[in-house]
Amino acid sequence: MVVKKAKLTLKQKRFCDEFIISGNATQAAVKAGYSKKTAGAMATENLKKPMIKAYLDKRLADIKSEKTADMEEVMEYLTSVMRGEETESAVTTRGVVVHGVEVSAKDRIKAAELIGRRNGAWTDKKEVTGVMDINVGVGDYDDDG
Structure with missing residues (x-):
């Protein structure tokens, strides 16, 4: 049995792309071609769909990758x-x-x-001077000696 992978419609892709640009789901729905009357509900519904969420996540990761120098x-x-x-x-x-x-x-x-x-060609060296007391011993110590 072959399971077909569901694809986004052109309108859903436009919604996603507009949402990435504006960050406003209702406005993105209107620009994608949904009616102004139902745009808010369609936007909310679209953002709940796993396919759309996955597409948005992938596009945002691609954009971040393109904008960030490695x-x-x-x-x-x-x-x-x-x-x-x-x-x-x-x-x-x-x-x-x-x-x-x-x-x-x-x-x-x-x-x-x-x-x-x-590439580690240079290391900063600092000279530290001063007096340091070091006590080395074995066992428990108390103030009485």
Whole structure:
């Protein structure tokens, strides 16, 4: 026996996409094509459906993944900055915006420093001075000696 996986209708997908944009279920239902008269009830009903909830969860996870850089992407960007492959916009003293300006040496050095730190190339060492009393012994101690 083959069980067919239920699919969302086009209207339900539109509802989900509009809900992700606005966060307002009733408004999303109206924009998706449900009547204004029943939009509130349909929105509530839709949000209770497991298929719609699963679709929303997946879309939100995809969006979060697309918007959040992973460590590989960060390292690739820092490397491109360090190598001078990135450009930036700068404003002249006359207020003119110039695009495609090479990244400054300071920014390239900072990128190199961050890459080195990520890879454990440098460790901060601190010198601590002072007096410390250490008592080592066996057994119970009391104040009487």
